[in-house]
Amino acid sequence: KAGVTQTPRYLIKTRGQQVTLSCSPISGHRSVSWYQQTPGQGLQFLFEYFSETQRNKGNFPGRFSGRQFSNSRSEMNVSTLELGDSALYLCASMQSGVGGDTQYFGPGTRLTVL
């Protein structure tokens, strides 16, 4: 099975711009979560989508939003970029099985805000 794919892999933007990141989950997985990874804060949960609905949300400002399509692909949008938004954005595809859930991560999108 193909793994989680994320596009683009690298992005450079300037303050005030907006950006859209894309994630394709593992085939058959219906849940997609997004995380932000920075050297100072580590990995932090942004939100989760399941069957096109946001099922869970972390503690991030409203500038961070997402959506999921009927084929389970997901996009994440960040508006009015700030320097502090520079990070590795990771998408995780989840398989729910007997006894619990396992999340499989993609390679990430490295966002640099200048």
Add this chain to the structure above:
Amino acid sequence: EDQVTQSPEALRLQEGESSSLNCSYTVSGLRGLFWYRQDPGKGPEFLFTLYSAGEEKEKERLKATLTKKESFLHITAPKPEDSATYLCAVQANQAGTALIFGKGTTLSVSS
């Protein structure tokens, strides 16, 4: 507040020198504890899931164990290719499926 603390932050070993990484957690009801490996510039790679105290899982040179307050990742006779950052994460009952991560332990194994 749900929290995960990993120690040490960094660990340097000689090839063949076994050691353990620690993950301490405080959560409002544990749904699962996860170990991941992350290489520079890549996404985390899933290693293990543990669900209840006393549970153990093994994969090659790695063995993960779980108690009611912490988890250990034991590395037996490590090789240079085991060098990576090892991340511990928990799922808590009140946080749904969101993973709460520790800051990680960066392991360097020299030959």
